[in-house]
Amino acid sequence: MVDASLSIEKYDGFWNKEGKYIQDPPGSDLRQYRLSLGYAHRLAANWQASVVAPYVWNDNRYSGLSSRTEGVGDTSLSIFYEAFDSIMCTYKVEGIKDLKPASYFGASLTIPTGISPYDDVQSSFDVTGRGFYRLDGIALFDKTVYPWNASLLLSYGTHLERPVDREYGKYVEPYHKRLGDRALGSLSFGYTQFLKELDTVTYTASYSDLWEAEGTINGESDSTPGIRKKSLSGTIAYATAEKDWIIKGSWGHTIKQDGWGENFPATDTFTVGVSHVFQ
Numbered sequence: 001m002v003d004a005s006l007s008i009e010k011y012d013g014f015w016n017k018e019g020k021y022i023q024d025p026p027g028s029d030l031r032q033y034r035l036s037l038g039y040a041h042r043l044a045a046n047w048q049a050s051v052v053a054p055y056v057w058n059d060n061r062y063s064g065l066s067s068r069t070e071g072v073g074d075t076s077l078s079i080f081y082e083a084f085d086s087i088m089c090t091y092k093v094e095g096i097k098d099l100k101p102a103s104y105f106g107a108s109l110t111i112p113t114g115i116s117p118y119d120d121v122q123s124s125f126d127v128t129g130r131g132f133y134r135l136d137g138i139a140l141f142d143k144t145v146y147p148w149n150a151s152l153l154l155s156y157g158t159h160l161e162r163p164v165d166r167e168y169g170k171y172v173e174p175y176h177k178r179l180g181d182r183a184l185g186s187l188s189f190g191y192t193q194f195l196k197e198l199d200t201v202t203y204t205a206s207y208s209d210l211w212e213a214e215g216t217i218n219g220e221s222d223s224t225p226g227i228r229k230k231s232l233s234g235t236i237a238y239a240t241a242e243k244d245w246i247i248k249g250s251w252g253h254t255i256k257q258d259g260w261g262e263n264f265p266a267t268d269t270f271t272v273g274v275s276h277v278f279q
Contacts (some may be wrong), residue, residue, distance in 0.1 A: 003038040003052075005273030012268065015261035017225040025063050030125070030265075033057040034073065036273075046082045051075065056114065056128035067125045073114040074129035080106035080138075089144040101143040108157075110134040118162075120169050132179050133160040149190035149202070157182045159215070180213030180226050198241035206233050228262035229254065246275040 011030035013023045024030070033056070040050035054073035060066065081104070088102035114129020121127060136157035143150055161178035165171060188206035195201065210229040215222040232255070237248035252269035254260060 001038075001040040001275055001277045003036075003040075003273060003275040005036050005038075005271055007034045007036070007269055007271040008032075009034070009267050009269045011265045013256055014265040015228075015258075015263065017263045019228070019260075019262045020258050021256055021260070021266065027061065028063070029059075029061045031059045033059070036073075043079075046085070047079070048082075049077070049079045051077050053113070054128075058125055058128070060125040062125065067123065069115075069121075069126045069128075071115045071128045075111045075113045076108055077111065078106055078108040078138075080104050088142075089146065091146045093145055098145070099143065101141040104138075104140040104142070106138045106140075108136045108138060108155075110136070110157075117168055118164050118166055120166070122169055124168075130179070132162055134158065134179075134182070135160070136182070144192075147192045147194070149188075149192065149204070151188045151190075153184070153186040153188075155182075155184045161216075175218050177215060177217050177222070179215040180222075182210070182212040184211075185209050200239050200241075202235075202237045202239070204235040204237070206235075207231075208233070225263050227264045229264045230260045242279070244277045244279055246277075248273050248275075 009032045011024070011032075013021055015021050034054050036052055036054040038050060038052040040048055042048045053075045055070070056073040057068075057070045059068050083103040083105060088100065090098050093099060110133060112129050112131045112133060114131075115121060115127055116129050116131025117124065117127055118131045134157045136155050138153070138155040141152045158181045159179040161176050163174060164177050165174040186206055186208040188204055190202050190204035192200050192202045208231050210227070210231075212227045214226045215224065231252055233250055233252040235248060235250040237246055239246045249272045250270075252267070252271070254266045254268070256266045260266075
């Protein structure tokens with residue numbers, strides 16, 4: 001399968017470390033555009049691997065200062081095992097076995113190919129990546145009883161420690177840094193509408209909760225707090241009857257109120273994409 005998507009992420013204020021929402025200064029306009037290209041390949045009957053590589057454009061105006069930068073973002077490599085041997089979707093529940101979900105288990109490695117705060121940049125508006133390797137374990141449980149669908153995604157990741165001798169273009173006394181462990185939970189519900197020729201349109205709503213713990217500097221607790229972000233999203237996806245073409249659009253939204261995040265920006269993200277499966 002090949003996939004291409006274009007997203008626009010608009011920043012609108014942020015939550016401080018106490019979880020209080022703070023608006024950006026008047027006249028601010030912070031945006032990031034991201035073109036992501038992906039490829040997935042089935043390795044065996046129940047195994048598949050994938051790679052996703054983004055290219056990022058930053059376009060920011062903040063407190064009277066403007067900046068425009070671009071560059072490659074962080075790349076991710078993934079491998080998944082499908083813990084089922086037959087189609088798990090059903091049109092009618094006749095017993096407990098019909099409620100068994102399709103289960104996927106995998107791992108993802110984030111590679112810091114992007115521009116990070118530890119490269120030759122002037123501010124946080126210039127970065128396109130975080131600068132750390134991260135390994136995530138992922139579990140996905142999905143159940144479809146047409147026309148309804150529900151899924152639960154859980155992941156837990158740990159960052160690898162790295163040496164640092166530069167911060168935002170300025171050289172500093174060398175030290176070793178590691179970002180905190182990261183956890184993500186996402187719950188989704190969807191409805192599928194069948195069209196003529198058995199093409200489908202699926203509407204999905206989801207809630208996600210992202211959490212990242214404090215990191216370390218030279219093995220000691222970092223004074224920089226961890227992060228938290230709760231978000232809602234909606235997706236519409238059109239698929240052909242053969243499921244070889246999928247066109248989708250989504251909107252990710254954060255509630256801009258106290259308590260919906262910590263030490264993290266509030267955003268709205270709009271994404272359109274297309275996937276093609278080679279059969």
